[in-house]
Amino acid sequence: DGGITQSPKYLFRKEGQNVTLSCEQNLNHDAMYWYRQDPGQGLRLIYYSQIVNDFQKGDIAEGYSVSREKKESFPLTVTSAQKNPTAFYLCASSIANQPQHFGDGTRLSIL
Amino acid sequence: KNEVEQSPQNLTAQEGEFITINCSYSVGISALHWLQQHPGGGIVSLFMLSSGKKKHGRLIATINIQEKHSSLHITASHPRDSAVYICAAYGGATNKLIFGTGTLLAVQP
Numbered sequence: 109d110g111g112i113t114q115s116p117k118y119l120f121r122k123e124g125q126n127v128t129l130s131c132e133q134n135l136n137h138d139a140m141y142w143y144r145q146d147p148g149q150g151l152r153l154i155y156y157s158q159i160v161n162d163f164q165k166g167d168i169a170e171g172y173s174v175s176r177e178k179k180e181s182f183p184l185t186v187t188s189a190q191k192n193p194t195a196f197y198l199c200a201s202s203i204a205n206q207p208q209h210f211g212d213g214t215r216l217s218i219l
Numbered sequence: 220k221n222e223v224e225q226s227p228q229n230l231t232a233q234e235g236e237f238i239t240i241n242c243s244y245s246v247g248i249s250a251l252h253w254l255q256q257h258p259g260g261g262i263v264s265l266f267m268l269s270s271g272k273k274k275h276g277r278l279i280a281t282i283n284i285q286e287k288h289s290s291l292h293i294t295a296s297h298p299r300d301s302a303v304y305i306c307a308a309y310g311g312a313t314n315k316l317i318f319g320t321g322t323l324l325a326v327q328p
Contacts, residue, residue, distance in 0.1 A: 137310075148306075149320060150221065150317070150321070198260075198262060200262075207264040208252075210264070212259060213262075
């Protein structure tokens with residue numbers, strides 16, 4: 109079955125460490141997205157990519173980086189510059205004018 | 220004030236009740252999503268609509284573009300409907316998804 113796979117489901121980071129969250133899709137979608145979800149807030153867009161080798165900052169890109177070397181993969185790195193990284197991270201993908209498909213998310217916590 | 224507002228924030232219903240969740244938005248939109256998020260965190264798209272009404276099983280979504288309002292209805296609610304329901308609008312200057320904060324629904328047997 110086609111879908112989006114996020115890994116790991118739970119991730120722990122020490123202060124000052126970078127961590128990378130994986131997102132893979134086999135839906136042949138051109139566009140991919142990373143969102144952050146905090147309690148009591150709507151999802152907020154971190155980065156998005158509409159095509160391979162291209163990506164744009166979303167509303168809260170500071171402290172994060174991404175790459176899009178392959179159509180099916182859009183990893184997100186949470187850098188040490190992100191001062192409040194504890195959150196639930198969701199990856200999504202879509203084709204033009206169609207609903208976004210979401211992964212099951214990664215919950216990141218700071219040790 | 221958020222550009223996409225949902226009400227209520229929390230809703231408890233008895234099994235079998237008819238449920239309505241409301242979504243209002245203040246930006247121009249091209250389409251509106253209703254999403255369902257289960258306790259594990261994964262999100263499923265229920266509907267995307269830009270006008271009128273859509274129905275899938277016991278779920279009905281309506282949108283009134285002039286009033287900038289959408290509703291999600293669940294008929295004959297069941298405990299398995301318990302989840303967070305999220306309204307998201309494609310709109311604003313960038314036509315990105317703008318999310319509401321969600322409605323936590325608990326259906327009791």
